[in-house]
Amino acid sequence: MSMRSEVSLDMSQNPCFFFAADQNYFPYACLAARRVLDVSGPIKGFLLQTGAGAKDLEVGERLLGSAVSILDVSKFMEATNFDPGHLTLATYIRLFADQLPEFEPYDRIVYADSDVLFNRSIADLTHTQLHAPLLAAHDEQSYFDAKYRKHLPMKPGAPKFNAGVLVFNMPLVRREGLLQRTRELSSQHTYGLDQGALNVAFEGRWQTMHPNWNVMTNFSSQISFGKSFARHFTRGKPWSQRSIGVEPEALAIYRQLAKDTPWAGHFARQPRFALKSFTRKLDAITGFLINDEKRKRRSRFDAEQVSRIFADHADRFMMAAQYPERVAGIAR
Template sequence: MPVGRVICGCGRTPNQLDIRHQVQIAASGGRILQQSAVIVCSDVNMLPAACCTLLSVKRNLTNADVEFLLLGIDLKPHEVAEVENFGRLHGMAIRVLPYETPDTGLQARGRWSAATLARLYMDRDIPDHIERLLYLDADVLAVAPVDELFTLDFQGKALAAVDDYVMAFPEKSGARQRKIGMGEGGRYFNAGVLLFDWSACRARGLFPRTREIFKERSHLFENNDQDALNVTFDGDWLVLDPRWNTQTGLLPFVDRPAIFHFTGRKKPWQANVPWVHRRMANRYADDLRNTPWASFCRQPSRTDRVAGFLSHVGKQIGGLTRLARMRAYFSNS
């Protein structure tokens, strides 16, 4: 194939990133270079937090040549421009991949909106040259170097992830796995931080398969796409150290967290920020200063702070047995 001719999969028109990749191939004498990307999915409601997520990864990368992608769910042109302006303000390029919620798309259950299922469609928009993909929820922040994730040996697996907190409770995790159709004795991951061997995912059609699984079994899924992904990748994922997805409940038991995942309904940018994440509130406020999203962060009042502390102490005292089981499991993971 002549170097000047660019071919993209799925009949897509080649974009600048695809063309840049062809130039890199030519410059390397035809040797294909592995390309990596970080992606978050967000509608307008979580857009400020999602941009802070990408920025936190950029700040914690040293040598990796990584692209930053945002799957923008039903975003308007001025909202896309705000994302791009945020990137320029912080010296990074964020590429928005437009995503429109399909009228006949998958239906979420419980407290999740249809937007939460967008990541099950992201295979349709990821540039063809991407071979390694780090997916992050929009309520995630990198707080330590993450270069290691972009050189990790997948050991033949298509995915690397961290156990969900539920794995500390065998009765509960076993019941969930049986209900959704997973094999006996497996492990169940949290889907807030997912490192994909994207080449393997593409070649094996793992995302179309996940969409089919969701259509067939969504009535069984309490955790929506997280359940569906666990069924698809059952037995085909590499277990990462909990520091790569330190969920809120795991924080006391994880040494040197690299990625915080603010699980639960209360987030650091809200006035009722959980006590354990109170210091992260300032990080969001600093990153969103001088943007149209400065008001996204709600400063807690003195009453809020006292209430948060008392709630934290109450949970520690009232959940000693639960905490002991989580400590026993995740301290040895």
């Protein structure tokens, strides 16, 4: 494990952030963007959308004001002739950040999924010292579920990042054509869609993000909402019927954000917050009984320990560590 001895292009004095959504996720992207404004200092934002209706657009403009520009990129995306497969074109908007004219003035761009709720100023993230084209968080689930190595053409031991929160160092991204490469890979639909293509294109070219900027509600033991700089609802969504992993305090924030909007009813039910701790306790037994390597690894996984390790890497501005299962204390 070593840091790349590359000169840092510290141009974070000119950052922006953006969300991207189709008509279905547009309300949630608006609320996520509003939350960024509420917890952050002044920073320019964008919400790139396809297909949003007039009423939703009116609500979004009222919530976000001039701080976040809502842009219809439907024609732009259609003109790319990009084949989204079974997903919507909106899923791939982030892969065109190097071609969107609105982003030309910005050297540091933060992208976040619509199901990410920020608790800390996004400006703190944009000012991270960056030595690589990309800043991303390790996908901690990959340390007990390494199936991605079977279908992604990456080096042995290559780590995987989650693409829900990303910081693009745009001068390097443009210089190396990394998003162009990602688009080429995504169009083949053989690398786990956009996230897999991003991992292949940026292999060896991404720096470890502090894990608290992308705390996921996945299959591992869960870091608390209060410790999260940004909570990523990768399992149940705050607006879904099965809100697995959504804490009551997070749902309360969404209710406040959606207050006095047509979207308030999406968050009216009682929270059904549930940790997976009980079933995780059975992993060691069931993993042994059915010889399931994933469950065996997961039984040894300690999210708090792994997060501390990656937080240390982030504090030292390290490139993503190779052989991650050893870093996480999980032997092959």
